Amino acid sequence: MEHLDSKDMQLLRLLQNDAKLTVKELAKEVNLSPSPVFERVKRLEQEGYIKKYAAILDAEKLNLGFTVYCQLKLKSNDSYLAVEFEREILEIEEVAECYSISGDFDFLLKVHVRDMKQYQNFVFNILGAVPSIGSTHSTFVMAQVKNTHGLMI
């Protein structure tokens, strides 16, 4: 797709907030008939602007309401160790997100667990079993002020 016009952006915004909107409902919102809306949405999916459709779950209700940002340093700065680390971190289910970052630390993890006890177990037994990790620093989330679950476009 060459260019997204304002209707495309509006469709993305609407679907980001509610993926269950029907083509008819979308059409009404953007002042088009269903057919072109159907084609636009399919194109947005095809071109990768929409990566997927997901159910957003309630972490609290699923006993994963204890969120921690964990920064960590590797033992050394060789790329072999980084590749090794990245391979291992993908397998750890408590780690929802992992970024390579600037600053004093090498990586930033977003970790979801049930409570502090389980987090202690995570640090000591799960991260502790990853040999590439040198040190960690935990920042605890006390309250969620905002989470748009998406991009403000």
Add this chain to the structure above:
Amino acid sequence: MEHLDSKDMQLLRLLQNDAKLTVKELAKEVNLSPSPVFERVKRLEQEGYIKKYAAILDAEKLNLGFTVYCQLKLKSNDSYLAVEFEREILEIEEVAECYSISGDFDFLLKVHVRDMKQYQNFVFNILGAVPSIGSTHSTFVMAQVKNTHGLMI
């Protein structure tokens, strides 16, 4: 709902990965007929285990591929200032997430912008216009290693 059984968990897992799965497809995966699956999903929505269905967009393609974690301190620790800050941060579209955190800083922001130039503008002109903010510290995301877009359940 009193308790989620393994089928419920499996349904949540499946829908988290692909909200477009039909009841029939879900039924096949969990070895039930479509009707009870339909009822289970409706109940999971009703009870709030599923908060919403969302399209996951591609930040890169939408020129929002520059991600920064921005920690900040308020000017003082009175609750009036915190409430003021939280009210203002909700209105800033570049801020996708905001958490109250432990440690040297008060809040952690996840910020999506186009590039470093736009981030500079964000810090100086947008955060700079929020009077409750005392100081900031930016951690730049260099690469995304993992993002499950959801919970590992």
Add this chain to the structure above:
DNA sequence: CCTGAAAAAACCTTAGG
């Protein structure tokens, strides 16, 4: 809680303007 069937709605395609 399950099966199975049937009505209602939505999807998707096609054709023509």
Add this chain to the structure above:
DNA sequence: CCTAAGGTTTTTTCAGG
């Protein structure tokens, strides 16, 4: 981009075990 029509699939409900 629009309307319209029709087949296909899905959703949703409902009787019954």
